[in-house]
Amino acid sequence: MRRVLVVRLDGAGDVLLAGPAVRAVAATARVTLLVGPAGAEAARLLPGVDEVLIWSCPWIAADPPPVDRGGLDDLVDTLAAAGFAEAVVLTSFHQSPLPTALVLRMAGIPRITGASVDYPGSLLDVRLRPGETLSEDQPEPERMVAIAGRPLPAGDDGGLAVRAAEWAGPAVDVVVHPGAAVPARRWPARHAAEAVRLLAAQGLCTAVTGSADERARTAAVAGDHALDLGGRTSLAELAGVIAGASAIVVGNTAAAHLAAAVGTPVVSLFAPVVPAVRWRPYRVPHVLLGDQAAPCRDSRARECPVPGHPCLTSVTPADVVAAVGAVGALARSGREVPV
Known part of the structure; x- marks a missing residue:
């Protein structure tokens, strides 16, 4: 060829x-x-x-x-x-x-x-x-x-796909991925830590994931309530962890697209610095959180240009926990997946 x-x-x-x-x-x-x-x-x-x-x-x-x-x-x-x-x-x-x-x-x-x-x-x-x-x-x-400029091969539905590695660790109900390479796309760590506490109070086993550079953040978010996997997985292993979960809480970053590739529903904390129509989780059940009409909209800013980062700080831990339930219901309903 x-x-x-x-x-x-x-x-x-x-x-x-x-x-x-x-x-x-x-x-x-x-x-x-x-x-x-x-x-x-x-x-x-x-x-x-x-x-x-x-x-x-x-x-x-x-x-x-x-x-x-x-x-x-x-x-x-x-x-x-x-x-x-x-x-x-x-x-x-x-x-x-x-x-x-x-x-x-x-x-x-x-x-x-x-x-x-x-x-x-x-x-x-x-x-x-x-x-x-x-x-x-x-x-x-x-x-x-x-x-x-080419058609997809016969039988290919055009969704995302990856070669995921098997996850040999404990079973995980929910993944919380609090980091992102772009600061403007991060939900505050204190909010993520409280969401983890609330999920644990519901009896859900939660894993907090991130890169080796994000270990301080993942440790702070996990606290005593979640499994801290910061810096402990390859990207393929991270895909395996996400694949076994019922939902992931994540910003507009690579882990959201890994979730789409393995079919795991997404609670998407989406900062509107880029358009959601282009970069929201693709062909997977998801709930989009964050003020999409915020002043930072379409700015492509790496650092939030608005004091207080309101587009994401306005999303509360309780909002996220409710969305975890909602996205699970969406996945079970079989309704058309937002794209």
Whole structure:
């Protein structure tokens, strides 16, 4: 089969959302996925990925490295040696594929596809125009399938999917994931700790999860009422923990998309700094909490620009505990899942 390079240079959540597009390409080609360091672990969980290449991109990463000619030359040489027949550059609405396309063109890739508002010249062979040939008011997985320009394989419903690891620890009823790489998307830790206490009072076994960098937060939230798994799971193992739970409480971060991939209902503490229509939990029962009309709406802010972070601090622990019950009822009802 011919080799196709699929590019998604963001964090783990964005890479997980690219899964359906990857599977669409993989139906007729061997897929190499080019990702940033923050997306590498997620990339290895996606069905359809044959190989993962890692590159920290100076025009995509939130904490970008300097542009280094030697590093660019190394990447160009690596891509040129691979002999890709085609590349598909997956981006969100606020990103341009053109700098990446220039690198791919220098590597001799003969056919490049991307979505670009700006005139691409000879950098793109297939250009989708946002707002014209590409709708922006759609979930990110669907946007990326549209960019890939291929149908999903027969029997593929277009949902998220990962290769999850079996969780060998104690059975968990509810997962609380209090962290997020972007501070503006975090529910206050004191609220999360009280929610954990209330869940424990209902007899629910709760696990608090997070990365190794979030151990102080997960320990504070878990207290004496929950299992603290901060920094104790790989991403695949985290997917296994979530898969065994009846619900997860989480912000707009990668763990929410892991939950969607394994079919676990989500209580989504969604800060409106980005549009919910694009990044809310995809094709899984969920309850969306947070003031979606707050002044920070659509600002893409990493730090909340409004004193007191009201869009999420206004959500109380009691609200979340009630939503855990509601999302379970939604899942049991069989009603149409919000997308």
